[in-house]
Amino acid sequence: MKAAVLKQIGDEELDVRADAATTPPGPDEVRVRIRAAGICHSDVSAMNGGLPALAPGVMGHEGAGEVVDVGDHVTDLAPGDRVVLSFVPPCGRCAYCLGGQPNLCEVHTVAAFTSPRFEVDGEPAFGFGGCGAFAEEVVVPAVGANRIDPDVPFEIGALVGCGVLTGVGAVLNTAELKPGSTVVVVGCGGVGISVIQGARLAGAAQIVAVDPVTDKHEAAKRFGATHTTTPDGLAEVSQEVTGGRGFDCAFEVVGLAGTIRSAYDAVRRGGDVVIVGAGGPEQKVEFTAQELFINEKRILPSFYGSSDPRRDTARMLDLWRAGRLDLEGMISRRLPLDDINDGLAVLRKSAGSVVRQIVTFD
Incomplete structure (x- = not known):
């Protein structure tokens, strides 16, 4: 499959290549086919070392897609479900989650730095933010894939996932x-x-x-x-x-x-x-x-945003449906994965007319 890979921290361009693969989903994980991914400034910050990231790694953390495979212990998601990725999946059991601060949960965040979920050229590679949304498919914890209704456009879901x-x-x-x-x-x-x-x-x-x-x-x-x-x-x-x-x-x-x-x-x-x-x-x-x-x-x-993605993903989409959040208007540009480096360059220039760029996988 195709993915945009950061070879080493400090590189300004990603290597878009077709020989990437995901690891098989574990018992509590799902494989998601990415259909839309937002280009966020955090991706740039991770590439230049401003935010923690591992290389080689697949960049991108703001994504939405459809479930294609689930682990043996996953019961609340099924192939075909539309989902939004969360780069801070709450475990639901730690002191932060039980104390009402699931955005500070460290369980899956730590795992993202110790468990590579990609292979590139036969070598293990990590997904930025535990996601790696600049890839045609990702494997993530099931709690990091929040189901959305079938009529929600993937690009709208992607925006909600982070920004x-x-x-x-x-x-x-x-x-x-x-x-x-x-x-x-x-x-x-x-x-x-x-x-x-x-x-x-x-x-x-x-x-x-x-x-x-x-x-x-x-x-x-x-x-x-x-x-x-x-x-x-x-x-x-x-x-x-x-x-x-x-x-x-x-x-x-x-x-x-x-x-x-x-x-x-x-x-x-x-x-x-x-x-x-x-x-x-x-x-x-x-x-x-x-x-x-x-x-x-x-x-x-x-x-x-001090968010609980399990609660707030649906909350944001309800506001969008009610016409109180303009999400379509935030999408300034759509581009294929092959043009990801152009999108990153635009972001670095702080182009005034660009609010959010979306990588589409159709």
Whole structure:
């Protein structure tokens, strides 16, 4: 089968090859034929070493497809079922799962770094995020394949698998944003657009989108932003929107020390700073003990939107069906797997007109 393989960390291009294969599904695993996969900035970060990944490995973690085979112990999925992949499958038994934080479950995440589920040129290879969605087929834990209704397009399901759960979840689950809040969103890529949609869903009164790429501002407004600005203009917009008091809540969706600090500075005393961006270990943010104490701003990291994919996948699709989440509008471009490197290059350029690119396998 065909797959896009990262030969070594630091490579800027993937090797699209036809000699890849999956391992047979184990007792609690399923094999899924991928029909659509989103290109996420986390894929780029993993390729350059900013996020943990193993090489050789098949990249891609935002995918949807149909089950083609199930392990002996799998009873709730069957061949032909449509599913959305989750890169953090909850085991349902650990302290995190039982404590209501299944997005922090480590059981299958650790297994993804110890159990290769691909073979490339006869050698074992890993799937990024335990998935490897830039392949025609994947083998994943059954709990990492969430069933969706047969009429949900695969590309819509793929978006929900990562970007939408991460962005909308950060608003509804992590921040628990209150209606009427003033919000600033720093970073207007695919996840940032999902945050903007989440803020609109939650009833935010004002949503300010911040991005240095002005071509992204139009898209931000289309999905719910009331104001847009570059970082240099944020203070002026804050004065206009909040009277200089600061925003009730800031969402940082970049993962850089500078943008995290600017998000903190943009929030009022007692407000919330939600860190959504996946930053590397070299990004160190400095705060004084005094400002943390005096300002009482809450810093809330949001991993995978604090989501339970078993619950929130269906939740996002219900909002989509109701016309309250625009998922079709987020798809800026469709491309075949053979063109994956072009899609990654577009993402690195931060092209303003591109919200999300989808790899299709039809």
